[in-house]
Amino acid sequence: xxxxxxxxxxxxxxxxxxxxxxxxxxxxxxxxxxxxxxxxxxxxxxxxxxxxxxxxxxxxxxxxxxxxxxxxxxxxxxxxxxxxxxxxxxxxxxxxxxxxxxxxxxxxxxxxxxxxxxxxxxxxxxxxxxxxxxxxxxxxxxxxxxxxxxxxxxxxxxxxxxxxxxxxxxxxxxxxxxxxxxxxxxxxxxxxxxxxxxxxxxxxxxxxxxxxxxxxxxxxxxxxxxxxxxxxxxxxxxxxxxxxxxxxxxxxxxxxxxxxxxxxxxxxxxxxxxxxxxxxxxxxxxxxxxxxxxxxxxxxxxx
Amino acid sequence: xxxxxxxxxxxxxxxxxxxxxxxxxxxxxxxxxxxxxxxxxxxxxxxxxxxxxxxxxxxxxxxxxxxxxxxxxxxxxxxxxxxxxxxxxxxxxxxxxxxxxxxxxxxxxxxxxxxxxxxxxxxxxxxxxxxxxxxxxxxxxxxxxxxxxxxxxxxxxxxxxxxxxxxxxxxxxxxxxxxxxxxxxxxxxxxxxxxxxxxxxxxxxxxxxxxxxxxxxxxxxxxxxxxxxxxxxxxxxxxxxxxxxxxxxxxxxxx
Numbered sequence: 001x002x003x004x005x006x007x008x009x010x011x012x013x014x015x016x017x018x019x020x021x022x023x024x025x026x027x028x029x030x031x032x033x034x035x036x037x038x039x040x041x042x043x044x045x046x047x048x049x050x051x052x053x054x055x056x057x058x059x060x061x062x063x064x065x066x067x068x069x070x071x072x073x074x075x076x077x078x079x080x081x082x083x084x085x086x087x088x089x090x091x092x093x094x095x096x097x098x099x100x101x102x103x104x105x106x107x108x109x110x111x112x113x114x115x116x117x118x119x120x121x122x123x124x125x126x127x128x129x130x131x132x133x134x135x136x137x138x139x140x141x142x143x144x145x146x147x148x149x150x151x152x153x154x155x156x157x158x159x160x161x162x163x164x165x166x167x168x169x170x171x172x173x174x175x176x177x178x179x180x181x182x183x184x185x186x187x188x189x190x191x192x193x194x195x196x197x198x199x200x201x202x203x204x205x206x207x208x209x210x211x212x213x214x215x216x217x218x219x220x221x222x223x224x225x226x227x228x229x230x231x232x233x234x235x236x237x238x239x240x241x242x243x244x245x246x247x248x249x250x251x252x253x254x255x256x257x258x259x260x261x262x263x264x265x266x267x268x269x270x271x272x273x274x275x276x277x278x279x280x281x282x283x284x285x286x287x288x289x290x291x292x293x294x295x296x297x298x299x300x301x302x303x
Numbered sequence: 304x305x306x307x308x309x310x311x312x313x314x315x316x317x318x319x320x321x322x323x324x325x326x327x328x329x330x331x332x333x334x335x336x337x338x339x340x341x342x343x344x345x346x347x348x349x350x351x352x353x354x355x356x357x358x359x360x361x362x363x364x365x366x367x368x369x370x371x372x373x374x375x376x377x378x379x380x381x382x383x384x385x386x387x388x389x390x391x392x393x394x395x396x397x398x399x400x401x402x403x404x405x406x407x408x409x410x411x412x413x414x415x416x417x418x419x420x421x422x423x424x425x426x427x428x429x430x431x432x433x434x435x436x437x438x439x440x441x442x443x444x445x446x447x448x449x450x451x452x453x454x455x456x457x458x459x460x461x462x463x464x465x466x467x468x469x470x471x472x473x474x475x476x477x478x479x480x481x482x483x484x485x486x487x488x489x490x491x492x493x494x495x496x497x498x499x500x501x502x503x504x505x506x507x508x509x510x511x512x513x514x515x516x517x518x519x520x521x522x523x524x525x526x527x528x529x530x531x532x533x534x535x536x537x538x539x540x541x542x543x544x545x546x547x548x549x550x551x552x553x554x555x556x557x558x
Contacts, residue, residue, distance in 0.1 A: 108404060
């Protein structure tokens with residue numbers, strides 16, 4: 001069934017992996033499709049980087065099957081169609097940005113012109129600078145350039161924008177979106193849920209080596225019921241949970257965060273119950289709220 | 304699909320050459336690596352052979368040149384591969400190369416070219432000093448000597464690669480240093496093996512440095528221990544074993 005879906009570029013099927021005696025992945029199924037940005041989200045230790053290592057052929061599974069373009073991922077034929085930005089990778093200090101990107105482009109059969117790659121990654125002004133003299137965010141952009149220079153059919157981005165400023169981050173998002181629109185498959189891991197929300201067509205929420213949810217960002221946001229309310233109130237979380245519609249209440253400092261399936265009913269009851277209510281704000285539940293809710297639900301079940 | 308895949312798998316022409324040029328460029332832009340590896344052998348040769356002996360006989364200067372040339376080669380090989388690869392691995396640079404379509408052979412060849420280029424510079428300096436000290440060899444002797452000296456890079460590069468793929472940066476620097484200095488002493492590169500204590504000489508025979516040094520001494524016409532074909536065979540065996548060791552390190556390394 002899986003095999004017949006021609007849009008699947010990379011897949012893990014029933015993959016288990018132990019590292020240092022601990023199970024990291026257990027029976028994981030995961031597919032990355034052409035023309036889609038797939039975001040892999042989850043807390044540290046959920047197995048995101050291990051999944052990326054398996055898909056890029058750097059780690060072998062203990063059980064299950066990994067395919068990349070229908071082949072074993074360690075084959076050079078599959079690597080030739082993939083561009084990778086690792087979570088933590090240094091650059092050779094003494095090469096200039098242009099020399100490094102030119103070298104990397106030469107590994108691929110039909111690379112973009114170097115000037116074009118540099119322009120896409122926002123590096124045109126830094127072409128002659130040595131890598132040692134780059135800031136953290138600039139170095140990430142060089143790694144992004146190295147990932148896209150070969151016109152890959154699969155672009156793997158492991159925590160791409162961590163060290164970037166707002167402007168570079170948004171510029172990078174636009175180019176990732178463009179790559180997906182041109183038909184590339186993009187696998188993105190991130191801690192930044194705003195990034196996943198802005199970029200992803202599909203979100204996979206991972207915890208302890210398993211997929212908790214696999215859906216569009218909008219559908220995952222809807223899982224928690226739609227709206228969040230923030231306010232200052234004298235009520236306790238337990239009082240708030242008793243209000244109509246409310247299904248989560250969390251006090252942080254003086255502020256209360258409420259997740260509700262019916263914002264109008266909850267706000268009405270809140271105002272009636274607390275005359276001193278202040279700083280009331282209502283918003284759509286963010287992806288972060290949704291995923292926090294999902295993970296908490298999972299932990300409760302596990303406990 | 305399969306035709307496309309095959310096509311994409313074919314390495315782009317010139318990738319080996321470009322990797323070698325890039326690695327050479329990187330090595331020559333690192334003065335803190337380049338200066339010690341190029342100057343130390345020449346300084347030691349000048350100091351211990353020419354300056355201390357004041358006016359050494361050309362035969363003695365030539366015999367000494369045989370050992371110092373091997374010494375000049377094993378430094379860049381052990382440090383460039385051992386310490387260099389370990390540090391690049393810690394930085395994630397090796398992993399990035401390994402998920403790229405660069406053939407692993409081209410990666411090794413690039414590093415080997417860099418080691419050979421710095422070794423060649425170090426050799427040029429000590430050969431010049433030797434000529435200055437009165438060493439006169441036939442052209443074919445110079446060529447053979449340079450071949451043995453440059454060839455000394457290969458087994459030591461593979462040993463270094465094995466270290467670099469298994470150890471962290473600090474451990475690899477310490478191991479490379481130990482092997483470098485240990486080989487120079489017990490392998491008879493500084494003081495001819497014939498003058499070493501018996502146990503040291505025996506221990507030294509386990510090092511590729513000893514056998515390479517004896518081959519080089521044979522080329523310049525100095526007295527040797529053992530026969531050339533035995534040295535050649537031992538070097539071949541050590542090189543193959545080192546290649547297997549480096550390869551398993553490369554395969555098993557998680558990054």
